[in-house]
Amino acid sequence: MKTDASDELAEMLLGAAKHRVVVNARLSIWLRLLRDQPSLGFAMADRPETPDEVLTCLALVGDRRTRSRLVMRNTLPAEVVELLESDLEVGSGVHVVHASDVDRNKLERLVNHRWASVRAVAKDRLESLVEGPQLDR
Secondary structure, three states: OOOOHHHHHHHHHHHOOOOOOOOOOOHHHHHHHHHHOHHHHHHHHOOOOOOHHHHHHHHHHOOHHHHHHHHHOOOOOHHHHHHHOOOOOOOHHHHHHHOOOOOHHHHHHHOOOOOHHHHHHHHHHHHHHHHOOOOOO
């Protein structure tokens, strides 16, 4: 029985530790696998070599567990962060507001977040940006 490339990718995602085996597949294979086996979304979200386009798809159509995994990644394209930052179900605003490199625009949007804790941190961080560093005279 012949297996296709998406079957091979599925086997690698399920069986290979992400730090031991690098998954090398064309974008079309990743997308076909996501379409045919959406339950592998979490495994895709967990892999560092997952293409940005697939991460975007996962942010849009992935289940809550998959989107939560995306939020926890150390690196994520800015477009995906923007898709997730207003996701009330996964609490991504908490992660965004605490990010060291969060910019003013994101903080301004998060001041109106549904969660009071996110609003408070965003407000405090915005105020510290306005005040700026204090120099001794």
